[in-house]
Amino acid sequence: xxxxYGLSDFSTLIEHDYWYLDRTDRLADIEAAGRQLIFLRPxxxxxxxLLSMLEHYYDLARADQFETxxxxxAVGRNPTxxxxxxxxxxxxxSLVPAQGxxxxxxxxxxxxINDRIENFRETYAAQLKTAIRIHPDxxxxxxxxxLRAVSQTSHKLYLLIDEYDNFANEVLMAxxxxxxxxxxxxxxxxxxLKTVFKAVKAAAGGMGLDRVFITGVSPVVLSDMTSxxxxxxxxxxxxxxxxxxxxxxxxxxAVLEQLAASKDGQTPPWLVSEALATMRTFYNGYxxxxxxxxxxxxxxxxxxxxxxxxxxxxxxxxxxxENLAMDRNKLTYIASLPQGxxxxxxxxxxxxxxxxxxxxxxxxxxxxxxxxxxxxxxAVKDQPFMASLLYFFGILTLDGLTPFNECRLRIxxxxxxxxxxxxxxxxxxxxxNQGESARALQPAIRRLAQQADLTPLADLIxxxxxxxxxxxxxxxxxxxxxxxxxLTLLFDDRLYMVVSELETDRGYADLxxxxxxxxxxxxALDLVLEFKYLGxxxxxxxxxxxxAAPRAELAQRSAVAAxxxxxxxQARDYGATLIQRHGLxxxxxxxxxxxxxxxxxWRPVVIAGD
Numbered sequence: 001x002x003x004x005y006g007l008s009d010f011s012t013l014i015e016h017d018y019w020y021l022d023r024t025d026r027l028a029d030i031e032a033a034g035r036q037l038i039f040l041r042p043x044x045x046x047x048x049x050l051l052s053m054l055e056h057y058y059d060l061a062r063a064d065q066f067e068t069x070x071x072x073x074a075v076g077r078n079p080t081x082x083x084x085x086x087x088x089x090x091x092x093x094s095l096v097p098a099q100g101x102x103x104x105x106x107x108x109x110x111x112x113i114n115d116r117i118e119n120f121r122e123t124y125a126a127q128l129k130t131a132i133r134i135h136p137d138x139x140x141x142x143x144x145x146x147l148r149a150v151s152q153t154s155h156k157l158y159l160l161i162d163e164y165d166n167f168a169n170e171v172l173m174a175x176x177x178x179x180x181x182x183x184x185x186x187x188x189x190x191x192x193l194k195t196v197f198k199a200v201k202a203a204a205g206g207m208g209l210d211r212v213f214i215t216g217v218s219p220v221v222l223s224d225m226t227s228x229x230x231x232x233x234x235x236x237x238x239x240x241x242x243x244x245x246x247x248x249x250x251x252x253x254a255v256l257e258q259l260a261a262s263k264d265g266q267t268p269p270w271l272v273s274e275a276l277a278t279m280r281t282f283y284n285g286y287x288x289x290x291x292x293x294x295x296x297x298x299x300x301x302x303x304x305x306x307x308x309x310x311x312x313x314x315x316x317x318x319x320x321x322e323n324l325a326m327d328r329n330k331l332t333y334i335a336s337l338p339q340g341x342x343x344x345x346x347x348x349x350x351x352x353x354x355x356x357x358x359x360x361x362x363x364x365x366x367x368x369x370x371x372x373x374x375x376x377x378x379a380v381k382d383q384p385f386m387a388s389l390l391y392f393f394g395i396l397t398l399d400g401l402t403p404f405n406e407c408r409l410r411i412x413x414x415x416x417x418x419x420x421x422x423x424x425x426x427x428x429x430x431x432x433n434q435g436e437s438a439r440a441l442q443p444a445i446r447r448l449a450q451q452a453d454l455t456p457l458a459d460l461i462x463x464x465x466x467x468x469x470x471x472x473x474x475x476x477x478x479x480x481x482x483x484x485x486x487l488t489l490l491f492d493d494r495l496y497m498v499v500s501e502l503e504t505d506r507g508y509a510d511l512x513x514x515x516x517x518x519x520x521x522x523x524a525l526d527l528v529l530e531f532k533y534l535g536x537x538x539x540x541x542x543x544x545x546x547x548a549a550p551r552a553e554l555a556q557r558s559a560v561a562a563x564x565x566x567x568x569x570q571a572r573d574y575g576a577t578l579i580q581r582h583g584l585x586x587x588x589x590x591x592x593x594x595x596x597x598x599x600x601x602w603r604p605v606v607i608a609g610d
Contacts, residue, residue, distance in 0.1 A: 001019050001255075001258065001259055001262055001306075002016070002017060002018045002019060002310075003303045003306045003307040003310060004018040004019065004020070004049075004303060005300070005307045006300075008049040008052055009052055010053045010055070010069070011052075011056055011065070011069060013049075014068070015068070019255065019306075021247060021251060022073050022074050023050070023244060023245075024057070024073045024074045024075035024076070025074035026240075026241070026244055027057060027075050028075075028080050029240055030213075030235075031080055031082060033233065033235050033238075033241075034235075035204070035210060035211045036204060036211070036231050036232045037212065037213050037214065037232065037233055037234075037235050038214045038216075038232040038233065038234045038236065039213065039214070039215050039235055039236050039241070039244070040217060040218060040219065040234070040236040040392065041215070041217070041246075041288065041394075042217060042286075042393060042394025043217055043393075043394065044300040044301075045245050045246060045298065045299060045300070045394065046245035046246065046299040046300065047162065047163075047245060048215075050215070050244065050245055051162050051213065054158075054160060055088050055090055055160055056069055056070075057069075057075065058082060058085065058086040058088055058211075059084060059086065059087075059088045060084050060085060060086060060088075060124075060127065060155055061088075061127075062084060063084035066083060066084055070083075085155060086156060086157060086158035086210065086211070087120070087124055087150055087153075087155055087156070087157045088158045089116055089117070089120050089146070089157060089158075089159050089160070090116065090159075090160040090161075090162065091113060091116055091159070091160070091161045091162070092162040092163060093112075093162065093164055093165075093166045093167060095108075096108050096109055096112055096167055097167075098170035098183075101182070102182050102186065105167075105182060105186060106186070109139065109192055109193065109196065110137060110138065111139075112139075113139035113143065113196070114134050114135075114142050117132060117139070117142045117143065117146050118134055120146060121134075121146070121149075127153060127155070128152075128153065129149070129152045129153060130148060130152045132145045132146050132149045139196070140195060140196065140199050143199055143203070144199070147203055147207045147208045147209065151207065151208040156209065156210035156211075157210060158210065158211045158212075158213075159203075159209060159211070159213075160212075160213050161200075161212070161214045161215070163216060163217075164215070164216045164221060165216040165220055165221040166216075167186070167193070168187075168218075168221045168224070168373055169217055169220075183224075184373075184374070187221065187224045187225060187373075188224065193225075194224075194225050197225055197229035200212060200229060201230075201231050204231065212232070217392055217393065217394075218389070218392035218393070219234070219369055219371070219392070220372055220373055220376065222370075223370045223372045223375075224372040224373060224374075237288065237290070237367075238289060239289040239291040239292050241288075241289075242287065242288050242292040242294070243294070243296055245299060246296030246297060246298065247296060247299055248294055248296060248297070249276075249284065249294070249295075249297070252276065252297055252302060253272070253276055255306065256272045256275050256276055256306075259306065259309060259310055260272050268313060269313050269314065270309065270313065270315070270517075270518065271517070274517030275309060275315065275517070275518075277517060278305075278315060278319070278497070278516055278517055278518065279297065279302060279305055280297075281497045281499070282301070282305075282319045282320070282413055282414045282415050282493070282497075283297045283298045283302050283305070283413055283415060284296070284297045284412070285397060285410075285411075285412030285416075286298065286394070286397045286412045287397050287398040287399065288397070288398065289398065290398055290400065290401055290407065295397075298413075298415070301319075301415065304316065314518055315516075315518045317494070318493070318494070319415065319516075320415050320493065328419060328422070330389075330390070330393045330395060331344065331419055331420065331423040332423065334389065334390060335423055335424075337381045337386060338381065339381070339383065339386075340386060341424070341427065343362065343383055343390075344420055344424060345480075345484070346361050346362050347362050347390070347396060347410070347411050347420060348411065348417070348420050348421070348424075348487070361409075361410055362383070362387050362396060362408070362409040363402060363406050363407070363408055363409070364383060364387050364406065364407050364409065365384060365406055365407065366406070367384075367391060367407055368385050369388070371388075376389065387409050391409060394412075394416070395411070395419065395420075396409040396410065397409065414497060414498070414499065415493075417491075417499075418491060421487060421491040422491075424484070424488055425488040425489075425491075428465075428468050428488065440456070440460055441460060441489065443456065444457040444459075444460055445457060445489070448490075448527070449495070449513075449524045449525055450523055450525065452525055452527075452588040452604060452606075454590055454592075454602055454604070457490075458600040458602070461482075461485045461600060462598070462600060465489070466481075466485065466598070467597075479510070479531040479532055479533040479594065481533070481597065482531045482600070483510050483511060486511055486531075493516075494519075495519045495524050496514065496515060496516065496519075496524075497512075497513075497514045498511070498513050499511070499512050499514070509528050509530065509570075509574040509575075509578065510529055510530050510531045511528070511529045511531070512527070512528045512529075512574075513526065513527040513528070513529075514526050514578065514582055514584075525586075526578075526587050526588065527587070527589070528571055528574060528575050528578060528587060528590075529571075529589070529590045529592055530567040530568070530574070530589070530590070530591055531567065531592050531593075531594065532564075532566060532567045532592070532593045532594070533563075533593070533594045534559060534563050534593055534595055535596060536595065536596040536598070538559055539557065539560070539595060539596075540559075541595075543598050546595050546596065546598045547598050551599065551600075551601050554595060554599060554601050555601045555603070560593055560595070563593045564602075565591075566591075567591030567603075568589075568591040568603055568605055570591075571589035571590070571591050571607075572589065572605060572607060575587045575607040576607065579607060579609040580609075585608070585609050586606060586607070586608055586609065587606075587607040588604065588605075588606055588607075589604070589606070589607055590603070590605070591605065
């Protein structure tokens with residue numbers, strides 16, 4: 001099996017026998033949805049391949065290839081009447097840079113559209129009866145010339161626009177006033193990009209343009225254009241298009257079964273159930289409709305995993321492909337806003353620990369669907385606004401509705417969770433990667449992971465991390481603090497599936513470190529930690545007394561022992577479920593109690609499987 005990792009040309013996939021997950025059965029639904037459609041998904045989620053499939057299906061110049069390209073697919077067995085009936089033109093605004101002066105960017109926009117029209121003229125030379133004139137400095141005039149040529153034929157035009165908001169996203173992440181000025185010059189008033197989309201809107205009014213399909217990440221450009229392009233219909237939240245891009249679990253499971261059976265009758269060195277469990281943890285979890293009942297796997301990262309499995313017989317050592325990592329600048333930007341860090345903390349599970357209700361970490365009245373660059377860069381940011389941005393960026397995803405018809409959002413999977421942890425670790429404890437702390441951290445983690453010895457890591461947290469976190473502007477000196485201290489230091493997907501608030505049959509384990517199935521050949525233990533907090537007033541001791549007392553003595557105090565007993569009971573309960581779920585022989589658990597922000601005491605527990 002050949003997996004098309006990094007490929008987005010439909011004909012290359014089909015003609016070279018790459019694996020392709022058939023979504024052509026949705027073409028009839030797309031046609032019925034409207035004539036000018038807007039489809040938003042996070043970056044690297046298969047949008048370009050979708051557009052390429054549309055291009056090949058509707059292109060009248062490829063009519064003789066229909067059987068080859070689509071005959072074996074769902075739409076080939078039941079084609080719509082519109083197949084191969086259009087002139088097709090495709091613009092890709094990822095090729096328009098955000099750097100340079102306004103006139104440089106405008107020149108690039110004109111050049112890109114003119115190049116696309118020139119390619120259009122060459123492709124359809126046999127069908128066009130009227131010559132198309134290319135105006136080097138005025139792509140709008142070139143566009144109108146192409147429309148006149150189309151109108152002289154019996155066919156109409158289908159326009160595909162990929163990454164329409166790429167320029168805006170670059171401006172957002174740069175966050176510089178100069179970038180915003182350039183953006184406003186292009187989008188506001190009679191700016192060029194606004195003029196381009198006004199020309200698209202006008203062309204659909206009887207000038208030969210029949211259909212438009214636009215992809216992007218967020219609605220920011222559409223909001224800024226206001227009347228420039230107000231005729232598009234957004235389909236990105238409709239349940240019937242939830243899985244238009246992305247893979248379902250049954251589809252991933254099926255391809256793993258097929259891959260396992262394709263080794264010339266030999267048993268592969270991996271199990272389907274284990275590979276699926278790994279992919280589910282790291283890549284699954286996306287939902288793009290409040291009414292969707294099934295979550296999706298990130299398609300590009302899934303192909304990255306499957307290609308490694310097919311080629312090397314094992315998963316990739318790093319489950320987050322660095323070439324495809326979601327832009328960390330997005331989280332950096334959110335964290336820099338007032339209350340931005342609080343939102344990241346909530347997303348990582350803060351509200352769950354505080355309320356014990358285990359609801360979605362982030363709840364907003366509804367997604368904010370209309371905002372411009374000025375709103376993002378300058379306006380007051382509330383939680384619904386910031387959470388909506390993270391949704392469009394793919395770093396939060398929908399999790400249904402509350403009983404009060406509010407929108408629930410959560411981190412989709414371990415890949416996205418790792419970005420949050422990385423961001424908070426850099427913010428809270430920059431010295432982790434410097435000097436003595438950096439030298440002591442890895443040996444401390446190794447002692448815990450290989451010998452179930454928590455002492456070195458606890459010493460580091462007491463001596464450094466608690467001092468930093470206790471000075472942050474939060475009212476969260478409780479078990480959330482201790483959980484985040486461990487989470488930000490222990491998160492590493494090299495060996496572990498590190499999950500905070502991992503759901504079990506009996507509740508939610510605070511922090512579980514379960515070895516990846518493909519990493520069980522290494523010497524490391526499966527771990528689960530359950531945290532409790534005891535304030536110094538409840539303890540009846542001062543900070544100085546707590547710091548001076550031996551841990552063993554502190555653990556014997558009745559209030560501490562009660563918390564330890566409670567945490568141990570929960571760790572045993574959750575641990576039993578984890579052992580059964582993952583087929584473990586042994587699980588090392590820790591009941592951990594934080595005494596204010598001064599000391600940690602704990603009780604190790606070994607839970608054996610059947």
